[in-house]
Amino acid sequence: MGAVSRSLCAGLLLLFTLHVPESHAAGPHEFTAQVDVRLIAADTPLKSFTDGGLGLLLFDESRDVVRLGPVMLDYSGPLTDTIRATVTAFANGDNDKNPIDLTEAVLEWRPVPVSQWRWRARLGAFYPAVSMENRGIGWQSIYSLSPSAINTWIGEEVRTIGGELNLTAAGAGVGRPFDIGAVIGVYGWNDPMGVVIQERGWAVHDRQTALFGRLPDINGLPAADGSFELFREIDGRMGYYAGLEFSWLDRVVARVLHYDNRGDPAQFDQEEYAWLSRFDSFGVRIELPGDWTVIAQRLEGDTAIGPSADGRGSHILDFWSDFLLVSKSIGRHRASARYEQFHTATARGAGFYDSHQSGDAWTLAYRFDLTDSWQLQVEALQIDSALRHRRLQGVQPDAVERSVQLVVRYSLTL
């Protein structure tokens, strides 16, 4: 009897093994290609930061035209039943070092939960979970074309190149209306982080810095000839982040995250100093009856550079920003409005270089998904900002910049 049941078990196990993985794991590979055409009208006295100016728009008046937006290519698919690979690349068409370059490349391990404790691990190059807006494929905002200043900056300067572990007590399976989770990440290759917020301050746009690409020709960046690479290791010290997430019935999602790249501001690699950058992020997203969504987020931190007796850096910049977004969806339509404020202030070393920014911005966005593939977006943006070192370029520190973008986007998932 024992032998019979053993061989039966073995037989069933063999059947199961043969039956499950191969034939069906091959199907679920998803390739997404996205391209858009933009009609852009800009009204600004400043040159865009992408052209060596200190304007905060991606496109200044010289680009007041119809143009091709970024092209995105994305792959996401299983390597095994519980390990998924995702690779995202953008071609921004703005003379970046590589015509097309990666923004994320990550392996994610999701073991099938056997209790309410849910483990997740990510390894590779990816965004830490800071943004409450950038929820779409390619880390794009689903609410507006341009994410808030906070998440624009995350897209510009922040990437986890390392690993992350997430443990969540998920309530749904045990009849509890909320989930609570903790995340820790360890990473390197992020030492120049801070240079953009120091030199240009906050901005509002949808260009993400590629992993092997370069930053735009921001005035004051050490190597504006195109060789300045953001994602590199200078001091040999790993950084970390730690955060908590709370979710109630998927209607309220709240996140806090503490981030510290543990840079050594005294370290220099012949091209650039390591920056010591730290921030705390607080975000909440609330889904209200009637398909209304409210998102509020705040991020505050500092970044430091240069040797100093106390090791804190000879130049320290404080930065903070917050925004409130209200969005309403009706079927295939979504309308969103966002208001934000943003600031930077030099806390040490202002005599050497006084970086100081103060501003606010309004964004009105409308999106219409005509079909699963075709999408129309309109975004009106007004940024009212003062940036002290615009004087060094001989322009007024205060400026009101406006843009309207009309975007026809096509994306195809195979």
Add this chain to the structure above:
Amino acid sequence: MPHFIRFSGIATVALLAWSSGQAAALHALITDRDRAPMADTVLMLVPTDPSRDAAAAPQAAPQVMDQVKLQFNPQVMVIGKGGQVAFPNSDTVAHQVYSFSTPKRFSLGLYRGLPYAPVVFDQPGLVVLGCNIHDFMLGYVYVAESPYFGKSNERGEVHVADIPAGTYALKAWGPRFKEQEAQVLQQVTLRGDETLDVTLKLDRMLSPLRNPAAKPGKLRY
């Protein structure tokens, strides 16, 4: 005492045999505290006499809980003990359906279409289903402890037919219940050839439903 029990058992069997041709029916309207109809609520009639609990549910054809637009469809299903449910995936993206609920632990490796045989549910109780790829997907299979059950429609109505005469506890469960077990609402006694009309007002506090995934837009984060 033992003698009395044996006698009562015989009497019940006799009653069952007698009433088999004269089944009763229950027509219920389920509302919340504000008298608004409650859809997707499971209603069961559980015989108060435990010796009658053994009646097995007739072997029904496998039920189908589909996956459409990143949601289980239907989201709530009630089946009898030993009932089978197939979980096809009609989406273009792959899903990975699992449950760690005590009455049925299982997991269907990543798939599209219908590669797996129906899952058999032989223990009564609530089985909560998830997708390991899409955490916001939630489905519920309630395995009824008696063969007399139904699920309310959009108007909050449940109709249960072919119920042998007898006394039953009316139990209900819905996805907005704070509990994971069906709750006794009241007792009813049914006579043969009778359709009992009841309105069941749930006096309990109900939690809101989970938020469905944001639309429009494909979500990844």
